[in-house]
Amino acid sequence: MKRTSEFQKHSVLREDRDDGTILLRSSHALGPVVDNTGVWLHEWAEKAPDRTFLAERSGAGWREESYSATLQKVRAIASSLLARGMGPDTPIIIMSGNGVDHGLLSLAAQYVGVPTAPVAEQYSLIHGAHGRLQHAIELVHPKMAYVVDADQYSEALALEALNGIEILASRPGKNSKVTAFDELLKGDGSVDIDAAYAKVTPDTVAKILMTSGSTSAPKGVKTTQRMMCVNQTQIADALPFLRARPPRVVDWLPWNHVFGGSHNFNMMLANGGSFYIDDGKPVKGLFDRTVENLSMVTGSLVFNVPVGFGLLLGALQQDAALRQRFFSDLDLIFYAGASLPQEIWSGFEQMAMEVKGEIPLMTSSWGLTETAPATMMQSEPIDRSGVVGAPLNGVTLKLIPDADMRCEMRIKGPQVMPGYFEDPQKTKDAFDDEGFFITGDAMQFIDKADMNKGMKFDGRISEDFKLLTGTWVRAAQLRIDMLTCLAPLAADLVITGADKNQIGLMIFPDLSELERQGFDLSDDNGAYRCKLLQGEIHRRLAERAREVSGSSTLISRAIVLSEAASMPEGEMTAKGNLNFRKVLTRRAALLDRLYDDADPATITL
Known part of the structure; x- marks a missing residue:
């Protein structure tokens, strides 16, 4: 080919x-x-000034920013940040998702050595996830916070942790305490932006990126x-x-x-x-x-x-x-x-x-x-x-x-x-x-x-574990294999069996796929007991069991969970990854049911 x-x-x-x-x-x-990164911006603003660099949807078309316009706006925003006394020790927390203004602010901060800390927008928009946002704010100690829309993010902006921090919004709405993003675009001629840019070295921290938090509390990575x-x-x-x-x-x-x-x-x-x-x-x-x-x-x-x-x-x-x-x-x-x-x-x-x-x-x-x-x-x-x-x-x-x-x-x-x-x-x-x-x-x-x-x-x-027999189970690869085996019924799953005699599955179903295939689900206190669905999963597990050898890869039981993984409870990260330990801890009762052969929700081989 x-x-x-x-x-x-x-x-x-x-x-x-x-x-x-x-x-x-x-x-x-x-x-x-x-x-x-400023070197790249200057290079392309000179070589291709009219070429589109950043664009986002605006009505029926696109809002497009060329390289020359981006450089001009970045320098204006950067001068406004400097005029506020911002520098390496005054991070900006960015609470909104992707957008042109988000990109301009990030580049402007990098241009003069001000770290940004972008966090998942879900932490601000989902009430139950505000604890994750609170953790990030307390870790980073920002001097400024950015959101795209002050009204949309109003609940998060009311957090006590943001008291005394300047709030910046592309759409400030009716909140008089919010600074309009356009104010930063006016720039400030009283600062020496070229001198500030000259101080940005390879060792300058550009961003503080939060780890996913899939195994512990999110950490801030100095980037x-x-x-x-x-x-x-x-x-x-x-x-x-x-x-x-x-x-x-x-x-x-x-x-x-x-x-x-x-x-x-x-x-x-x-x-x-x-x-x-x-x-x-x-x-x-x-x-x-x-x-x-x-x-x-x-x-x-x-x-x-x-x-x-x-x-x-x-x-x-x-x-x-x-x-x-x-x-x-x-x-x-x-x-x-x-x-x-x-x-x-x-x-x-x-x-x-x-x-x-x-x-x-x-x-x-x-x-x-x-x-x-x-x-x-x-x-x-x-x-x-x-x-x-x-x-x-x-x-x-x-x-x-x-x-x-x-x-x-x-x-x-x-x-x-x-x-x-x-x-x-x-x-x-x-x-x-x-x-x-x-x-x-x-x-x-x-x-x-x-x-x-x-x-x-x-x-x-860290995901590997031992069965009671002392056999090691490589959970990550086994999870990938089982997602393939159960596709498209399973949206995700957790491998169980640490200190047990057998390997099991806690399955998060793809509800839209189950609905499309006509499975009539009935909730039973955290698990589904649909006989047709249980039968299909049993058939696939039994078919696979005939093709594998050894207890380290044999799946002997499964349970289908009726409650989706919860981001507020820490079961799911902002990237959509499961926190396996949190799932197993929070659903300990369901884990016990999985290993109870008499429970009608448990599928056993």
């Missing part, structure tokens, strides 16, 4: 230590790195200019077509998360690209907006999570005109968050060949908030999902293998964080005695004899 896009060929150097530890790094040298700038050089080294022509995205991924807000946003800025903000999402009721946006503008790069690609594939299959537009200029399909189901991968390959006779680079990478994020990438074309590739230029991987060559992953490189915000103990605990960041993730080699074949993600070390 003909494939588009230039790429950097993997070239991995391996060092084996006497204790079994393996060090991997790329033989390619890291390319030139700029000092701060420096160096981290972001190095990471874009690493990515463009691996994908040189980014430098060959300006990229373009229509993207919804949230900017409070490192994937959307650092990886994707900075990729456009670093390479003179255009970022069209998709105000849709891959959920029921909002995905139609994404399709509408794509009917107006399509990207040369597409980033999404697997569920988003599943919905997109379905939409493309139904619309020939959209299909033609989508693939006509496409260089890259990039998934993250979980492994892309192979049938979706194959569907995009087949469709690309039918439309234009070639396949864009389909790939993924691996990284964390603490690593800016990209650390490994599959830059060479492959024909299957699940591979996260080889180390990017400048990165050293430290792999600590077990008997099965499953490796604990540790990282060293210029894109790794200097530490957690105002938490020296957690910072100390995050690094080993050689200065490698301890990720807690596990990897496996695709081919133990050839490091250039890359690696695949093999779950979180």
